[in-house]
Amino acid sequence: KVVAVIMVGGPTKGTRFRPLSFNIPKPLFPLAGQPMVHHPISACKRIPNLAQIYLIGFYEEREFALFVSSISNELKVPVRYLKEEKPHGSAGGLYNFRDLIMEDSPSHIFLLNCDVCCSFPLPDMLEAHRRYGGMGTILVIKVPPESANQFGELVADPVTNELLHYTEKPETFVSDHINCGVYVFTPDVFAAIQGVSTQRKDRANLRRVSSFEALQLPNRSLPADFVRLDQDILSPLAGKKQLYTYETMDFWEQIKTPGMSLRCSALYLAQFRFTSPHILATGDGIKSATITGDVYIHPSAKVHPTAKIGPNVSISANARIGAGVRLVNCIILDDVEIKENAVVIHAIVGWKSMIGRWSRVQAEGDYNAKLGVTILGESVSVEDEVVVINSIVLPNKTLNLSVQEEIIL
Numbered sequence: 489k490v491v492a493v494i495m496v497g498g499p500t501k502g503t504r505f506r507p508l509s510f511n512i513p514k515p516l517f518p519l520a521g522q523p524m525v526h527h528p529i530s531a532c533k534r535i536p537n538l539a540q541i542y543l544i545g546f547y548e549e550r551e552f553a554l555f556v557s558s559i560s561n562e563l564k565v566p567v568r569y570l571k572e573e574k575p576h577g578s579a580g581g582l583y584n585f586r587d588l589i590m591e592d593s594p595s596h597i598f599l600l601n602c603d604v605c606c607s608f609p610l611p612d613m614l615e616a617h618r619r620y621g622g623m624g625t626i627l628v629i630k631v632p633p634e635s636a637n638q639f640g641e642l643v644a645d646p647v648t649n650e651l652l653h654y655t656e657k658p659e660t661f662v663s664d665h666i667n668c669g670v671y672v673f674t675p676d677v678f679a680a681i682q683g684v685s686t687q688r689k690d691r692a693n694l695r696r697v698s699s700f701e702a703l704q705l706p707n708r709s710l711p712a713d714f715v716r717l718d719q720d721i722l723s724p725l726a727g728k729k730q731l732y733t734y735e736t737m738d739f740w741e742q743i744k745t746p747g748m749s750l751r752c753s754a755l756y757l758a759q760f761r762f763t764s765p766h767i768l769a770t771g772d773g774i775k776s777a778t779i780t781g782d783v784y785i786h787p788s789a790k791v792h793p794t795a796k797i798g799p800n801v802s803i804s805a806n807a808r809i810g811a812g813v814r815l816v817n818c819i820i821l822d823d824v825e826i827k828e829n830a831v832v833i834h835a836i837v838g839w840k841s842m843i844g845r846w847s848r849v850q851a852e853g854d855y856n857a858k859l860g861v862t863i864l865g866e867s868v869s870v871e872d873e874v875v876v877i878n879s880i881v882l883p884n885k886t887l888n889l890s891v892q893e894e895i896i897l
């Protein structure tokens with residue numbers, strides 16, 4: 489049997505995702521019309537002999553309850569949310585629930601970060617992992633060298649794929665191959681995490697009993713039960729024939745900012761074209777709006793037939809899109825109203841917001857720039873004929889004057 493664990497973090501993480509994470513835990517923010525964590529969960533469904541999927545995080549349980557029960561029904565795989573009392577780090581969180589995870593006596597455990605967007609080639613990884621015969625296999629990808637330092641950089645043996653060297657977010661360049669945040673392990677990983685934890689406890693005790701030795705030791709003030717997968721497990725185990733890599737040639741992105749969520753929404757919509765084209769809007773029928781490229785429209789949204797929509801647009805529940813509206817590369821969240829002839833380009837429009845007639849909400853569309861995508865928080869009103877360019881607007885604001893390159897607090 490196989491078990492999958494998805495690390496979802498908690499409210500003190502994901503701060504770069506503001507203002508969108510004010511309303512909803514980041515893992516539930518919709519990409520291509522589905523909660524972020526829906527995408528890795530549905531990828532897990534393709535793992536042979538999958539017994540359970542666990543989401544581990546320190547958000548309140550009630551925030552995930554509805555999602556977990558509806559996705560379990562939809563995919564016919566049991567999904568459970570496990571709440572940590574406090575953050576234990578990416579490996580400590582897993583270790584904290586080892587007894588539950590081992591209940592099904594799994595031979596393998598997948599571990600996935602919730603904030604990565606990729607094709608999750610999990611069955612292929614598992615097959616490679618069995619061939620390598622190590623404790624763990626890491627999904628890796630080659631990225632442009634100038635962006636590698638935002639991730640864990642690693643070096644692998646080109647023939648055996650063994651992980652030879654690993655450094656988390658190094659200051660000087662190590663490699664353009666990076667850690668994708670998707671792993672498969674044997675249950676031996678628990679012993680490795682326990683080893684780190686025990687070492688920490690011993691060091692802390694030593695510091696207490698001997699002040700002389702304490703001076704010789706670096707003061708690592710991390711608590712014994714806080715273990716990071718990357719720095720504390722991957723780095724020390726590199727080059728010991730226990731960890732291997734599996735390289736993906738598909739797409740991969742990390743979702744830390746609202747701007748990147750727009751980019752990832754596009755990647756998942758494009759994937760739907762191959763995996764589940766029925767989810768995408770077709771634009772067929774006399775009452776349908778004009779659709780170009782990949783577009784998702786929730787069945788409860790009302791879109792006027794004279795609107796023109798796409799490419800890369802996702803429209804959530806109960807949104808109302810008026811006559812002559814133009815939407816390009818944007819995410820429109822629940823209960824938004826966009827009035828006649830308004831234009832939205834490279835933007836995310838928050839829950840219950842309103843955009844007035846002939847208004848424009850737009851940006852240049854640079855996903856990595858701070859103001860490269862315009863973001864409206866919840867319940868923002870943009871009055872008629874107002875232009876909002878390259879800006880972030882916090883919740884509950886009313887804009888009656890045009891703004892450019894501004895953060896409206």
Ligand code: GDD
Pocket residue numbers: 495496497498501544545546572574575576577578581600601602603604638639640641656657666667668669718742
């Ligand atoms: N439950 C729980 N508890 N989850 C956590 C905790 C914790 O204490 N700490 C982090 N996470 C989750 C986050 O929500 C995220 O999904 C994942 O673990 C990794 O988060 P970080 O540890 O903050 O690392 P990162 O995202 O900056 O970088 C990691 O992922 C990159 C790929 O996206 C590293 O492993 C990098 O090497 C890697 O390139």
